[in-house]
Amino acid sequence: MKSVGAIKEKRQISKMKEYLEKHSARDYSLFLLGINTGIKLQELLHLRVHEIRSSNGDITEILPLPQYNSPPVYLNLTIRNILKKYVIENALIDADYLFRSRKTGEPITRQQAYRIINTAAKEAGIEEAVGMTTLRKTFGYHAYIQGIAISLIQKRLHHASPSETLHFIGIDSHSEKIKLNVDL
Template identity: 30%
Template sequence: MEYVEPIRNRADVVSVAEYLGRWNPVYYLLFEFGIHTGLRVSDLRRLTFGDIIEEFKSGARRWRKEIWILEQKTRKKGKARTITNRKRIIRIKGTELEYVIKSQLSPISQWDLSEPLFPSRRLGENGETRALGRIRIWEILRMAAEACGIEERVGTHTMRKTFGYHFYRKTRDIAVLQKIFGHSTPEITLRYIGITQDDHAAAYQTVTYRTKKAFPVRAKDTGVFQKPLLTSQKQA
């Protein structure tokens, strides 16, 4: 399996989103979902309009506040494959993703709730609408990255890794991110999202407790440190 990376530069993330928005609204929405939820491509492909739109018996509809999804992960041990499921709730209300959904999918009444959220132009064998294929998603992301001049190796896991990378850079909360991704150790999570030694070194620069004026100053005459005078002391 080819190793792929997150898109580390925020400006590059925006460039890819804008490029996809000009190309195809489905591709754009897929990318926005990927970088805002951290879901695997396999789970993104299983989303339907019914996962984000709630319909009442009266026929009235509204946008869901949360997405409830049963994440699936295939584990391989020798020749045997097992699928493990994990419930996950993704908050939409009040997030940037909510704005993206409403701007792209309004009016809410036009969608078939049983159809895939990210449909392919190619129909299934029986003429049904099917979701974008994994290979097609890989092609879309690679072409977008190349068009935007992105140097990182991009693939289907890039959206998930981009979410994780920027979540960690902003919060430094590896415990929460580990739980979101379902990893067994923090080290696996850090390695997965591509945190480098430079990122660790930069973390020390974010720790600050006081302004520069609160630090001791060096006395010119004695060559030793002394505390700054308080305002009341200066007036005295």
């Protein structure tokens, strides 16, 4: 099994987003949720609509996932709008899997998710190995570069130590410059 890394170039992420948005709302939503939350693939694939939607039909700001309560999984406005549009356009009901197979109604498989992300990466010109762990690594890497405390990223990724998290997201002590941008 090949080792995969984070997608560090925002330009490549943008190209993947463009490809996926044109290709499939489901696949686009899966990619965005993965790179913006750091949730494990198996948990992403088994999300049901009722877990992301409140009783009034809006997408929740905080995902009610007990394994991700410290820190909680925040869905920014962009993600909420994309998910809402996807749920409405596909007439998904609360009991549906969010990322369901068109054929079976069950969640898409790990293999299908891999094919989706790998194809998008190739279309974006990414030559490095890409897999489903790439989504979590990309989340962690960009959170760290934006100045999020490694301890919070460590908790989100369920790692035992900060050094494990730094290694996982591809950071060595001298490789990246962090920008603590407080723009008041």
